[in-house]
Amino acid sequence: MAFSEFRPLNEKSLVEYIKSVPSLSSKLGSNLDELTIKEVGDGNLNFVYIVIGSSGSFVIKQALPYIRCIGESWPMTKERAYFEAIALKEEGRWCPGHVPEVYHFDRTMSLIGMRYLEPPHIILRKGLIAGVEYPLLAEHISDFISKTIFYTSLLYRTTTEHKSAVAEFCGNVELCRLTEQVVFSDPYKVSEYNHWTSPHLDLDAEAVRNDNALKAEIAELKSKFCERSQALIHGDLHTGSVMVTRESTQVIDPEFAFYGPIGFDVGAFLGNLILAYFAQDGHADAENDRKKYKEWILRTIEDTWNLFQKKFIALWDKHKDGPGEAYLPAIYNNPELQQLVQKKYFEELFHDSLGFGAAKMIRRIVGVAHVEDFESIADASKRASCERRALELAKLLLKERRKFQNIAEIVSAIRKVQ
Amino acid sequence: MAFSEFRPLNEKSLVEYIKSVPSLSSKLGSNLDELTIKEVGDGNLNFVYIVIGSSGSFVIKQALPYIRCIGESWPMTKERAYFEAIALKEEGRWCPGHVPEVYHFDRTMSLIGMRYLEPPHIILRKGLIAGVEYPLLAEHISDFISKTIFYTSLLYRTTTEHKSAVAEFCGNVELCRLTEQVVFSDPYKVSEYNHWTSPHLDLDAEAVRNDNALKAEIAELKSKFCERSQALIHGDLHTGSVMVTRESTQVIDPEFAFYGPIGFDVGAFLGNLILAYFAQDGHADAENDRKKYKEWILRTIEDTWNLFQKKFIALWDKHKDGPGEAYLPAIYNNPELQQLVQKKYFEELFHDSLGFGAAKMIRRIVGVAHVEDFESIADASKRASCERRALELAKLLLKERRKFQNIAEIVSAIRKVQ
Ligand SMILES: Nc1ncnc2c1ncn2[C@@H]1O[C@H](COP(=O)(O)OP(=O)(O)O)[C@@H](O)[C@H]1O
Ligand SMILES: Nc1ncnc2c1ncn2[C@@H]1O[C@H](COP(=O)(O)OP(=O)(O)O)[C@@H](O)[C@H]1O
Ligand SMILES: [Mg+2]
Ligand SMILES: [Mg+2]
Ligand SMILES: [Mg+2]
Ligand SMILES: [Mg+2]
Ligand SMILES: [Mg+2]
Numbered sequence: 131m132a133f134s135e136f137r138p139l140n141e142k143s144l145v146e147y148i149k150s151v152p153s154l155s156s157k158l159g160s161n162l163d164e165l166t167i168k169e170v171g172d173g174n175l176n177f178v179y180i181v182i183g184s185s186g187s188f189v190i191k192q193a194l195p196y197i198r199c200i201g202e203s204w205p206m207t208k209e210r211a212y213f214e215a216i217a218l219k220e221e222g223r224w225c226p227g228h229v230p231e232v233y234h235f236d237r238t239m240s241l242i243g244m245r246y247l248e249p250p251h252i253i254l255r256k257g258l259i260a261g262v263e264y265p266l267l268a269e270h271i272s273d274f275i276s277k278t279i280f281y282t283s284l285l286y287r288t289t290t291e292h293k294s295a296v297a298e299f300c301g302n303v304e305l306c307r308l309t310e311q312v313v314f315s316d317p318y319k320v321s322e323y324n325h326w327t328s329p330h331l332d333l334d335a336e337a338v339r340n341d342n343a344l345k346a347e348i349a350e351l352k353s354k355f356c357e358r359s360q361a362l363i364h365g366d367l368h369t370g371s372v373m374v375t376r377e378s379t380q381v382i383d384p385e386f387a388f389y390g391p392i393g394f395d396v397g398a399f400l401g402n403l404i405l406a407y408f409a410q411d412g413h414a415d416a417e418n419d420r421k422k423y424k425e426w427i428l429r430t431i432e433d434t435w436n437l438f439q440k441k442f443i444a445l446w447d448k449h450k451d452g453p454g455e456a457y458l459p460a461i462y463n464n465p466e467l468q469q470l471v472q473k474k475y476f477e478e479l480f481h482d483s484l485g486f487g488a489a490k491m492i493r494r495i496v497g498v499a500h501v502e503d504f505e506s507i508a509d510a511s512k513r514a515s516c517e518r519r520a521l522e523l524a525k526l527l528l529k530e531r532r533k534f535q536n537i538a539e540i541v542s543a544i545r546k547v548q
Numbered sequence: 549m550a551f552s553e554f555r556p557l558n559e560k561s562l563v564e565y566i567k568s569v570p571s572l573s574s575k576l577g578s579n580l581d582e583l584t585i586k587e588v589g590d591g592n593l594n595f596v597y598i599v600i601g602s603s604g605s606f607v608i609k610q611a612l613p614y615i616r617c618i619g620e621s622w623p624m625t626k627e628r629a630y631f632e633a634i635a636l637k638e639e640g641r642w643c644p645g646h647v648p649e650v651y652h653f654d655r656t657m658s659l660i661g662m663r664y665l666e667p668p669h670i671i672l673r674k675g676l677i678a679g680v681e682y683p684l685l686a687e688h689i690s691d692f693i694s695k696t697i698f699y700t701s702l703l704y705r706t707t708t709e710h711k712s713a714v715a716e717f718c719g720n721v722e723l724c725r726l727t728e729q730v731v732f733s734d735p736y737k738v739s740e741y742n743h744w745t746s747p748h749l750d751l752d753a754e755a756v757r758n759d760n761a762l763k764a765e766i767a768e769l770k771s772k773f774c775e776r777s778q779a780l781i782h783g784d785l786h787t788g789s790v791m792v793t794r795e796s797t798q799v800i801d802p803e804f805a806f807y808g809p810i811g812f813d814v815g816a817f818l819g820n821l822i823l824a825y826f827a828q829d830g831h832a833d834a835e836n837d838r839k840k841y842k843e844w845i846l847r848t849i850e851d852t853w854n855l856f857q858k859k860f861i862a863l864w865d866k867h868k869d870g871p872g873e874a875y876l877p878a879i880y881n882n883p884e885l886q887q888l889v890q891k892k893y894f895e896e897l898f899h900d901s902l903g904f905g906a907a908k909m910i911r912r913i914v915g916v917a918h919v920e921d922f923e924s925i926a927d928a929s930k931r932a933s934c935e936r937r938a939l940e941l942a943k944l945l946l947k948e949r950r951k952f953q954n955i956a957e958i959v960s961a962i963r964k965v966q
Binding site for chain 2: 284289290292293294296297298300301303304306307310315318319320342343345346349350352353356357358359360455456457458460461462463464466467470471474
């Protein structure tokens, strides 16, 4: 067989591959020699091909055994494609409306075939930079997070199911290690990979490396990341892992998925919205001062959290007599108690989300991988001033997160940063 | 082969088994037909045989596919013997002075051969009931806990090692489920297995089942138990899992071992010492009012925690530039910060230990499995009064644990219970 062992594909060899896989070729129509194939991977890690035939289309994503944006000098297991595939399927099971369907998975080739999210779908981050409002975004993302998290947590699962899923995803350790390094370690030490808008933020980056209180907090969050298997988290839920139109919201790229702390996903999304907010002043021009758009982002932050909480609690109430073993109905048997435990649960989750969100913001300003929201601001001193404000807020959230009671207070804190 | 598939042994067939295993038979001397074999299992789950030959001895422990003290109506995987064996070996690797050596393990037969802890070794619980002081107990147990926990945590291990060990011990899920049920669930609901000194404690048991604040706290601890993989914990570290002489302390029976919260082990031991303390008034008689002995127990509680903390931190300092990935030396690079993170770490661990310890106390008074400390008090109303005081303290600790700063305050709280 031509593809009985791993080999990196290109636009040409991909045609041969597709011809050898009926479940793929059958989607495209009769003439397989006139396909349109385009590599579009703009992400950091993998290769993504859009394949269009006369009567159908799909996307092929292949993992190579290194990190694309760095090169072969940073090896990375191609087994990540396996974890991405099983995570996509699990997420799709619970939230099919917001996850692309998987058509095909080939473990040997580290290759996934999935629905092509056709135009006008674009990466959310690009929409946020362009100043486009997505009226359903908070509704959809809260749906995705609440369902994928709830249904893979012990609120819905038995201990037996949970431990077996936890064990399986322990196999995705290399990707967990990558997060540990780039989110929880590198920004707090001197690292060859770190960079920032220099010299403007030199002192700010140094201050991060010398902030004992910050380092104590990041250690606590890192421990939770490494040790707390609450649910199947996406693991990389920034605004570059979401594709949108005004009507549709699709979450892609869960190759970092594992059983981890819920707040890591919630925080990733909220933290990246906050980055988008602070980048707006850098995108403002004579035509559009972005003031109205900034208000929309703040509303979306608030709505995302509040809707997430509301939907998650609704799922909990709906399934309180279900298979989940965390809160047995014979014990949590009165409405007052049910409310008490839910309040307690969400207090911790809120503070976790703030902490992880803040960590994700910091690493995008002084760590290895930055965000286009800021990178696309050409004027370095303008960019630095946006980044500095985001960094100040993130440090406040990381250190003082337990003092905030609700998301409205976070929005106020964001507004206060000058 | 005679033992190519599982079969429950008895004192007779065990001789045949030993003859078929050279590593066992060679320990006993020449005449294998004159062995002394005695089943001594007084535990709840398994069968334990002491085997003595002319020039050597060992203990054989076999797991049957059910819970011994309940019978075949409560099935329980015999694979627990596998996890006990690998846990014994791992504990023995880090703390050989306080763990019996494993001579032989047979997975098919669910059977472990290990060092016979010869007389005058007795089960610590029995010594505590008899009023015997063990001057080295705190020193030894703090050694065992600090070493086995530290060396299997991310303070010493890499993420890669950690996740692979976590995944392996996820397989011990049936034993985890048993703990979930008997420690975190049954005492807080009506259950056929629960019992207590009745009618004396009828209202106390009912109060536990109706205490919303208590149920909210036990839920939080149960989540930590199910979700937080901090280190390889023993999982059943009560005073019946420790064998002692005045000079020797040996920890046996880690069949509940898995990667869980550290406070569960620390709490189990301290909680059982507190039970022993409250039982003393029931053992007092004209000859011995047990006052002095109660002081020794309190001192041992205080010393155990303080020595544990001191030794654990010493290991942390010693290995701060070692393989552990939790606190990288390039980040945690000054003594002030090192102290800050250790203080934070121990604050959480202290409160976890109090919570888990309290949970273990409560379940021994109103749950399925009681402790001989109380059961051996023949006078029911005397027993109930001891149990009630232990229960009151446990409820206080579970609900108010975050208000306590150090172990001396716990000792004061114990003294205050009337
Ligand atoms: N299903 C899809 N439909 C359309 N475009 C996609 C799809 N999946 C990925 N892409 C495009 O490929 C890019 C990289 O994909 P991604 O899964 O994020 O890869 P990486 O893991 O390298 O970050 C995305 O930003 C998006 O533009
Ligand atoms: N290595 C040993 N040396 C001497 N006695 C032992 C040894 N292991 C177990 N025993 C005896 O057998 C009893 C039950 O052992 P244990 O491992 O606690 O079994 P279980 O899992 O059934 O509780 C102990 O209480 C102790 O009296
Ligand atoms: Mg991506
Ligand atoms: Mg990716
Ligand atoms: Mg035992
Ligand atoms: Mg046992
Ligand atoms: Mg270290």
